[in-house]
Amino acid sequence: MPPLLEVKNLQTHFITRSGVARAVDGVTFSLERGQTLGLVGESGSGKSVTCSSIVRLLPKGSGRIVGGEVLFEGRNLLDISENEMRRIRGSQISFVTQDPMTSLNPVYSIGNQMEEPLRYHQGMRNHGQLHAKVVEALTQVGIPSPERRVKDYPHQLSGGQRQRVVTAMAIECQPSLLIADEPTTALDVTVQIQILRLLKDVQKELNLGMILVTHDLSVIARTCDKVAVMYAGRIVEEGPIDEIFARPRHPYTRSLMRAIPQIGRKEDRLYSIPGQPPDVRRLPQGCPFAPRCPDVIDRCTHEAPTEQFFGSNHRARCLRAEEMGAS
Amino acid sequence: MTTSPASTVTAPKAGDTPLIELLNVTKVYTVRAGGFRGQGRQLRAVDGVSLSVPAATTLGLVGESGCGKTTLSRLLLRQEPPTTGEVRYAGKNVWSMGRGGQKDFHRQVSAVFQDPYSSLNPRHRVREIVTEPLMVNSGMSRHDREEKLQSLLSDVGLPPAAAGLYPHEFSGGQRQRIAIARAIALNPGLVVLDEPVSALDVSIRAQILNLLKELQERHQIAYVFIAHDLAAVEHMSDQMAVMYLGALVEYAPVEGLYGNPLHPYTKALLLASQPPQPGKMSLEAPLSGEVPSPLNLPSGCRFRTRCPIAEARCAELSPQLREVRPGHYVSCHLVN
Ligand SMILES: Nc1ncnc2c1ncn2[C@@H]1O[C@H](COP(=O)(O)OP(=O)(O)OP(=O)(O)O)[C@@H](O)[C@H]1O
Ligand SMILES: Nc1ncnc2c1ncn2[C@@H]1O[C@H](COP(=O)(O)OP(=O)(O)OP(=O)(O)O)[C@@H](O)[C@H]1O
Ligand SMILES: [Mg+2]
Ligand SMILES: [Mg+2]
Numbered sequence: 001m002p003p004l005l006e007v008k009n010l011q012t013h014f015i016t017r018s019g020v021a022r023a024v025d026g027v028t029f030s031l032e033r034g035q036t037l038g039l040v041g042e043s044g045s046g047k048s049v050t051c052s053s054i055v056r057l058l059p060k061g062s063g064r065i066v067g068g069e070v071l072f073e074g075r076n077l078l079d080i081s082e083n084e085m086r087r088i089r090g091s092q093i094s095f096v097t098q099d100p101m102t103s104l105n106p107v108y109s110i111g112n113q114m115e116e117p118l119r120y121h122q123g124m125r126n127h128g129q130l131h132a133k134v135v136e137a138l139t140q141v142g143i144p145s146p147e148r149r150v151k152d153y154p155h156q157l158s159g160g161q162r163q164r165v166v167t168a169m170a171i172e173c174q175p176s177l178l179i180a181d182e183p184t185t186a187l188d189v190t191v192q193i194q195i196l197r198l199l200k201d202v203q204k205e206l207n208l209g210m211i212l213v214t215h216d217l218s219v220i221a222r223t224c225d226k227v228a229v230m231y232a233g234r235i236v237e238e239g240p241i242d243e244i245f246a247r248p249r250h251p252y253t254r255s256l257m258r259a260i261p262q263i264g265r266k267e268d269r270l271y272s273i274p275g276q277p278p279d280v281r282r283l284p285q286g287c288p289f290a291p292r293c294p295d296v297i298d299r300c301t302h303e304a305p306t307e308q309f310f311g312s313n314h315r316a317r318c319l320r321a322e323e324m325g326a327s
Numbered sequence: 328m329t330t331s332p333a334s335t336v337t338a339p340k341a342g343d344t345p346l347i348e349l350l351n352v353t354k355v356y357t358v359r360a361g362g363f364r365g366q367g368r369q370l371r372a373v374d375g376v377s378l379s380v381p382a383a384t385t386l387g388l389v390g391e392s393g394c395g396k397t398t399l400s401r402l403l404l405r406q407e408p409p410t411t412g413e414v415r416y417a418g419k420n421v422w423s424m425g426r427g428g429q430k431d432f433h434r435q436v437s438a439v440f441q442d443p444y445s446s447l448n449p450r451h452r453v454r455e456i457v458t459e460p461l462m463v464n465s466g467m468s469r470h471d472r473e474e475k476l477q478s479l480l481s482d483v484g485l486p487p488a489a490a491g492l493y494p495h496e497f498s499g500g501q502r503q504r505i506a507i508a509r510a511i512a513l514n515p516g517l518v519v520l521d522e523p524v525s526a527l528d529v530s531i532r533a534q535i536l537n538l539l540k541e542l543q544e545r546h547q548i549a550y551v552f553i554a555h556d557l558a559a560v561e562h563m564s565d566q567m568a569v570m571y572l573g574a575l576v577e578y579a580p581v582e583g584l585y586g587n588p589l590h591p592y593t594k595a596l597l598l599a600s601q602p603p604q605p606g607k608m609s610l611e612a613p614l615s616g617e618v619p620s621p622l623n624l625p626s627g628c629r630f631r632t633r634c635p636i637a638e639a640r641c642a643e644l645s646p647q648l649r650e651v652r653p654g655h656y657v658s659c660h661l662v663n
Contacts, residue, residue, distance in 0.1 A: 016496055018488060043528045044498035059495060098526075101445055144393070144620035148368065151359050159441045159522070160392025185525045186441060188555045189599040190613050191392045197610040215528045221603035222610060241605040259530040261558035262602050263585065269540075270533035270562060276484055277531070 002074035004209040005031040005054070005177055010068035012046075012053045019281035023049040023063070025233035033176065034203065036210040038220035038241070040256070041230030042277055047213045048098050050230070051179050055095045056085050072177065091121040094170035098181040098213070100162040103169070104154040111150030114138075114169055121173050137168040142194050159186040167195060171202050178203075181213045196223050217260055221245065226313070229253045232278045232288035239314030249308075249316035249324045251295045287318070295320055344418050345379035346549050347403060347436075347517055352376050352412035354398050358622070370621050372398040374573035375412070377648075380566070382516065383547040387564030387581065389557065389596065391618065395573045396553045397441065400519045403551060404438055405429075416517075434464050437510040439503070441522040441553075446506055447494040453480075453505055454490040460512045479508040482542075484534055503527060507535065511542055517549045524559060532556075536563060557600040561585055569593045572621055572629045575648055579655040589657040591634050628660065636661055 012024040024046045031037050039047050052058050054070050056077065070077040072093065077085065089095065097103050105113060114134040118124045124133070131150070138146035141164035154162055163186045170178060178199070184192040200223060203210055212223060220227055220241060228238040229250065237250040248254045255273045275292035278284070284291065290300040299319055308321045318324065353374055357367035373395045380386045388396055401407045402414055405421045414421045416432055424432060437460070440446045447456055457479055458472050467475065480489055483504040494502055503526050510518050520539070524532040536559060542548055552563050560567065567584040569577040569592065577590040588594045592614075599613040616633040619625050625632050631641040641660055648658040 145622050158393040187392045217603040221605045222608045245605050263558045272533035273530040
C-alpha cells in the first residue's frame, strides 16, 4: 500500500511585479496513516503555501504550482479534475486554514455553515439530525451553550472560538487526512490542550494522517511523531521529534530552539536569529541561511547544500550537518 | 520620577495618574436565543472589571479563549461604549470628550489586532497603510513621510522594497509587522496589543517583542499586551491581569504573579505552560469540566465548576477581588 500522502519536489511560485517568488521550492515529504507531521519554520518560509498547494487552494491570482507531485493514496492530486478535487476536499482531506475568517462566511450563521459539508458530502438531510450533529461537534471543541451559539454569526465569536469552529468543521466529515494550519494559535494553553486531545482522539478513531503547522514547539512536542523544519521554501531538516529536539542538525533548527521563550528566564532582550528573513524573490547563491548562520563557512556562500541523511529518517540540508550532530 | 508641568500634552508621565483606567466596567451583548422570535439573551462579555495602566508601563492580560480580552481591548480603544462603568484616559471619561478630545484620543491610542488578515486594507500598498495615520494626523511633508516610512519598515524588519507591495504578497507573520509599523507611526501614548505575536515564529516573535520594548523605553509608550504565551507576557509586563469568564480573578505585579500565583486558575495556566519536551508532555486536561457559558454563569464563584479545590461555600457566595499582599489582588474564598 502506498503511503497516505507523498509530496515530491513540490514547487509553487508567485509571479509578482517584483519578480518570481519561489514560495515553495522543492518540498518533499511523506506521511503514513495515523501519523502526525509537524511543520515548523520561519514566518514566510512557505508552510501555508505548501498546505494550500496540496489541496489546490492557492490564493487566487498569481500563485502557481510549477512542479512536483502530490500523491494521495498513490494518486497524483495535481492531475485530477477540479470537480474530483472538490469531492476529495472536505470528505477525504480536510484543510483548516490559518485564518479562520477565510473559511467562514460572515453572512451565514455558524450552524448553517457547519451543516453544509454534512449535506454536501454525507447527504444528510434530516433537520433534527443535522442540528444534533452540529451541536455535538461544537460541544467537542468546548464552545459553551452550543445550542444557542449555532445561531451566532462569525463576528459574534471570539478569535479562539472561530478557530475552534473551523476545526470542528474539518473533522465533521471524518477525513483520512487532516491538514491544520495553526489550529491553536489563538487559544490559551488549557483550551489548546483540549483541542489537541480531541484531534489525537479523532486520529486514533479514524487512523487519520495529520499535518500540523505551528510556531509553538510545545504543540509539536505534545502531538507529533515527526517534524519538518522549513526555511526559504524548503525543508531544511526532517526527523522524528525526539531526534530533532535532542540533536538538531541544521543551524536554523538549532537557532529556532534557542529562541523558544521560557518562563522565569529573566533577560533584558530575548534571543532572536540575527539578520532578516530572506526575500524569496532574490535568493542568494549557496545556502539561503548562510547570511544569518552562526556556523557559516566559506563554502556555504557559493555551494548549495544537498540533503544528508542520518539513519533512515533524519535528514538535513547543511554542509556541516555531520559535525553539528556531534556538538 | 518628577512630574513636569502639564502643557497641552495629554499623556501624563510615568508615576502620575494612570494613563488609562477602567472603573467597574461591564459590557453586555444581546444574542439571539432559539427560534425566530426568541428573546435576546444577555451575554456578559466583560463583568465589573477595574484596572489601570500607568504611562510607559505594560499591563499583560491573559485568560481563556472567549473570556473577554478582545472585548476589553475594544472598550479601551473607545470602539464600543461600556454598558455600565467608566473608561478614563488621562483622567477623563472617554465617552464625554468633545470633538478635539476625541481626535487627540485617537492620536494617542492605537492598536494591533489578533488577525493580520482582515486588519489591513487589501487594496492599499504597504506605503499607504503605514503612512495613513501620518497623513491624517500630522503635518508631515511627503519627503518626511517617506523617510519615516523607511525607518518604520526597518524597525519592524521589513525590506525597503516592501513599501510598494500589497498585503496579500506577504505571509501572515510579515503582515503583522506591517500592522505594528502602522500602530507606532504616530508615537502613541498607549498601544493595545491584542495577540500581536501569536502568528509569528519564535525568533521573529522575540525580535518584535524586543522592538516593542525598545520603543516603549524610547517613547514612553504604555501597552496593554494580550497574549496566550505566558513566557512572552512575563517578559513584557509590569502588571498582570488574569481573566476568567469576563471577570478579573487575579491582578498583580508580574513578579508576584509568576513567583507566587494565588488563584487556582492562574496556577493551572502556569502549570500547563512548560517548555517543549517530547515524550514528557501529557494531553491531560489541566482543568476538568466544561467551560461554563457566559450566557449562564454559575452561582457563586464563576470558576468553581472547574476548580480543583472548590468547597460548598464557593457555590453560594461570589468572591470579590481583594488585596491579599501589597498590590496583589485575587478573587477566591480559599486564599488567605
Ligand atoms: N498571494 C501571494 N502573492 C505573492 N507572494 C505570496 C503570496 N502568498 C504568499 N506569498 C509569499 O510566499 C512565501 C510563503 O508564504 P507562506 O504564507 O506560505 O508562509 P508561512 O510559512 O505560512 O508563514 P507564516 O508562518 O507567517 O504563516 C512568502 O514569502 C510570501 O511572501
Ligand atoms: N459582537 C458580539 N456579539 C455577541 N457576543 C459577542 C460579541 N463579541 C464577543 N462576543 C462574545 O463575548 C465573549 C468574549 O469574547 P472576546 O472576543 O472578548 O474573547 P477573547 O477573550 O478575546 O477570546 P480569544 O482569546 O478567543 O480571542 C465571547 O463569548 C464572545 O462570543
Ligand atoms: Mg502561514
Ligand atoms: Mg480575542
